[in-house]
Amino acid sequence: MKPFLLKISAVLIAFSLLLIGSDWVLKWHHEPSGKLARKYRALKMDRVPEEIPFTFFLGSSVTNRHINPLLFDSIAGTHSFNLGVNGLAYSPKITVLKSLFAEGFIKRGDEVILEIGLSMPFEDFELNKKFNNNFYRYFYTGTNFQDDWGVVAHSPLDWQAKTQAFWELFCFYLNSRCKYHHAIENIWKEQNQSRKVKSACQYPKAYQHRGFSPYCNSRKANLVNDTTTLYAELRKYVKRGTKLMTQDSLRIYYYMPYERISQWCCQRNIKLSFLIPSTHGINQSELEIAGFLVHQNHQVINLFDPNELPQLFSYKLYYNFGHYNYQGAQLYTKALAQEYLKLTAQNKK
Amino acid sequence: MLFNSWEFLILFLPLVFALYWMAKNRVVQNWILVLSSWYFYGYWDWRFLGLLLFSSFLDYSIGRELGKTSVAWKRKLLLALSFSGNIGVLIYFKYFGFFLDNLEIVLQKLGFAHALPNLSIILPLGISFYTFQTFSYTLDIYKNRLAPEKSLLSFLCFVSFFPQLVAGPIEKAKTMLPQFNRSRVFNYADAVQGARLILWGLFLKVFISLKLAKPVDLVYGNLDEAGGPLLILVQFFFYAQLYCDFAGYSYIALGLGKFMGFQLSYNFKYPLLSNNLQKFWSSWHITLNQWFRDYLVVPLMLKYRSQGASLLIIQLNLLLIGVWHGANWTFIACFGLISIYYLIKCGDHESRRPFKKLGGTVVSILTFQLFIAAHMVFFRSKNIGHALDYFKSILDPNNLTPLKLGSYPLILLPLLLLVGLVLIEFFSHKRFNYPLEQIQKIGPVRYVFYFVMFYAIVANIDAMQPFIYFDF
Structure with a gap:
């Protein structure tokens, strides 16, 4: 049996090394697939003329569903584009930012408004394995794996959950190794598909509104019918992943990465602002992160302020837990644009 | 699991x-x-x-x-x-x-x-x-x-x-x-064969079947959007998808058996090359057909020896195989079609056929495979109405646009895979139980093939793809 075991182990190890090694060889296959790919293409078409500085909104579905660039521009006088992707957690947001810069979509002089969320890898497991989101499937690198495992390892989860998390991350990493390279194939497919096929595939309504993909103006039937209960529910939802977050975890996995990305942007002459959305049902940890960012003289737009922005805190604006309907999205964009103008005015002073 | x-x-x-x-x-x-x-x-x-x-x-x-x-x-x-x-x-x-x-x-x-x-x-x-x-x-x-x-x-x-x-x-x-x-x-040779069977089975299931499934799912979900020729082509894709899915599973099972020192039965032997029902049933889901043959058809035929009874027994056999596949009228219709085909062709012996040369064999394979692919419309459809819609769309004279729905990229890779699969079967069917059986004869080059398959499997492996036959 030994010769067999030795041979098959050697072959499998060699193949795995070849597979991982192929990352280096096939790096030009960088363009992602799925929703983000469609945004890339929309952006490519939209970025004319090139000399106008762009304002990018980068974030999760909260950004994707809530920020209407056309409305924002009409108030703030900018030229903006919504790069929100459903299910996008922190580390892939940063990868998106870096890859967009590397490929020339984001240029020096542009501005990025980065949504702050507490989406963390161990939280993702509990919230139904968001790893299947379109972005992660193709861009889950060794560094992502290390980062995410680091978060899990330092998280308050028990050892069983950690083991499960490690296993899922490990499998996900192996799985995405090749998908990463296959991304180009998907792009090609999608570009060649007719409109009818796209609608048949139930793609969103296209990204002709500069990446904005709102929900309709209705509400989910199971949504609560008063604002207090809604926010109480949202807080519970957020708490699941973050209730025991220690200062140490915050420092390692939020403060330091935010500092790093801020420096990275600064070095490339990209203006970076952080956005705290109004729909998270914010908790203590998020407030601490916001406080830290302000303290470090970062640009922070805080929309989670029921006193200043009461118009954003009504259950009637919600489509489902965590997302506004179209009416809510319009109000959110207006509030964002006004806060943005205030911040710009402060900076000028 | x-x-x-x-x-x-x-x-x-x-x-x-x-x-x-x-x-x-x-x-x-x-x-x-x-x-x-x-x-x-x-x-x-x-x-x-x-x-x-x-x-x-x-x-x-x-x-x-x-x-x-x-x-x-x-x-x-x-x-x-x-x-x-x-x-x-x-x-x-x-x-x-x-x-x-x-x-x-x-x-x-x-x-x-x-x-x-x-x-x-x-x-x-x-x-x-x-x-x-x-x-x-x-x-x-x-x-x-x-x-x-x-x-x-x-x-x-x-x-x-x-x-x-x-x-x-x-x-x-x-x-x-x-x-x-x-x-x-422990037997080294058996274990090596087991590993190859598992590799081949996973390749069929995880890669080929998955790639064939994409256009199939798209077209079956949007019949109005597809032209007749595309529907016919996609039906071949589904046939091959089902084959790869089930044969892939069976090869993995065989390989696992060999790992543990057991010899299981081959369930598939190159059905894509069969040109009549007899050959098809002796190469597709072999163990199920043998089960019905040994425990239903042969005992009944020994008991009732008239020609009419034989025909009835065959019909009963086909009906029961259809019912075995699932509680849906589509399966009964699927095997009902085979039953009709059998009745039409039962006097047709191979020796009487006009096609004797290679060209003739190819034509007979193609026509028979077209029938097999067509009867599987019922296998894939949600209900009888859905299946009939599929046939209507194929036969609609206003729906002859070559590739209406989708585009060439949608069918290019599945088509290449289908052709590749048929060629592999063609070159292997006379000598090997499965294509990789004697691959060591080509020397170290085989590792390139192994790696390509390994890569394709790792890239596409996804625990969310259950085997189609699990539903049965």
């Missing part, structure tokens, strides 16, 4: 393999097989382990009792008990809901408006496979073709052996039980 999941490939298989071969004797090895098989089955839903155990203990006890008595009526009673136990469970879980739904429709048409209870019965994984396997054991003893198994442990292994537990091959007791009762030593 699925064969195409990381849990199985990285944790379960190496662990069971190591424990199994570290065990010093046959009994310990059998215990490891039984426990691991139960874990494998219970991983999906532990509650249904009870059914597996019920089926195992029922037929083991009945087999023992059959061995003790020669009184005809007692033997018949025991056989009836096994039949009602196994087939009763199968009928309840697989067909009862279907029966109620149809009864309700009939009652409504007769003017009885009462709604019957809506039972949400979950179909236990692999129930059609293991009940047939255990019932055949009792039948063999009843027919005095097999002595009752003394060892309960060996019998439990026979029923619950994880490589073939949930989707076959449906093995016979007389070939499997002796294998569980003999000592097994």
Whole structure:
């Protein structure tokens, strides 16, 4: 049996090394697939003329569903584009930012408004394995794996959950190794598909509104019918992943990465602002992160302020837990644009 | 647990393999097989382990009792008990809901408006496979073709052996039980063949089947959008998808069997090259067809020897195979089409055919395969209406745009894979049981092929793709 075991182990190890090694060889296959790919293409078409500085909104579905660039521009006088992707957690947001810069979509002089969320890898497991989101499937690198495992390892989860998390991350990493390279194939497919096929595939309504993909103006039937209960529910939802977050975890996995990305942007002459959305049902940890960012003289737009922005805190604006309907999205964009103008005015002073 | 999941490939298989071969004797090895098989089955839903155990203990006890008595009526009673136990469970879980739904429709048409209870019965994984396997054991003893198994442990292994537990091959007791009762030593050549079978099976299932599934799912979900020629092409894709899915599973099962020192039966032998029903049925889901042949067709034909009776028996056989596949009219229609084809072609002997040269063979293969692909429209459709819509769209004279829905990229890769698969079968079918059987003859170049397959598997492996035949 030994010769067999030795041979098959050697072959499998060699193949795995070849597979991982192929990352280096096939790096030009960088363009992602799925929703983000469609945004890339929309952006490519939209970025004319090139000399106008762009304002990018980068974030999760909260950004994707809530920020209407056309409305924002009409108030703030900018030229903006919504790069929100459903299910996008922190580390892939940063990868998106870096890859967009590397490929020339984001240029020096542009501005990025980065949504702050507490989406963390161990939280993702509990919230139904968001790893299947379109972005992660193709861009889950060794560094992502290390980062995410680091978060899990330092998280308050028990050892069983950690083991499960490690296993899922490990499998996900192996799985995405090749998908990463296959991304180009998907792009090609999608570009060649007719409109009818796209609608048949139930793609969103296209990204002709500069990446904005709102929900309709209705509400989910199971949504609560008063604002207090809604926010109480949202807080519970957020708490699941973050209730025991220690200062140490915050420092390692939020403060330091935010500092790093801020420096990275600064070095490339990209203006970076952080956005705290109004729909998270914010908790203590998020407030601490916001406080830290302000303290470090970062640009922070805080929309989670029921006193200043009461118009954003009504259950009637919600489509489902965590997302506004179209009416809510319009109000959110207006509030964002006004806060943005205030911040710009402060900076000028 | 699925064969195409990381849990199985990285944790379960190496662990069971190591424990199994570290065990010093046959009994310990059998215990490891039984426990691991139960874990494998219970991983999906532990509650249904009870059914597996019920089926195992029922037929083991009945087999023992059959061995003790020669009184005809007692033997018949025991056989009836096994039949009602196994087939009763199968009928309840697989067909009862279907029966109620149809009864309700009939009652409504007769003017009885009462709604019957809506039972949400979950179909236990692999129930059609293991009940047939255990019932055949009792039948063999009843027919005095097999002595009752003394060892309960060996019998439990026979029923619950994880490589073939949930989707076959449906093995016979007389070939499997002796294998569980003999000592097994590790054999390098068998293990290597096992690894190749697993690799080939995973490649078929995880890569080819998946790539073929994309246009199939798209077209079946949007019939209005597709032109006739595309529908025909996609139907070939579905046929090949089903083949790769099921044959892939069967090759993996065979490979796992070889890993453990067992020889399971080949379930597929190059069906894409068959040009008549006889060849097709002896190359597609072989063990199921053999089961029906041995336990239904041959006994009935020996009893009723007229030509008319033979025809009726064949029709009954096809009907039952259709019903075996699932509780849906589509399966019955699917095998009904085969039945009609059989009736039309039953006087058509190969020797009388005008095509004798290669060109003729190709034409006969293509026409036969077109029929096979066409009858599978019923296999894939949600209901009869959906299937008829598919045929209507194909035959619609206004719908002849070459490739209306989708674009060339949508079908290019599946088409290349389909052609590649046919070519591989063509070059392998005369000499090998499966294409990689003698690949060592090409020397170290084989590792390039291995790596390509490994890459394709790792890239596409996804535990969310269950095998199509798990539904049966």
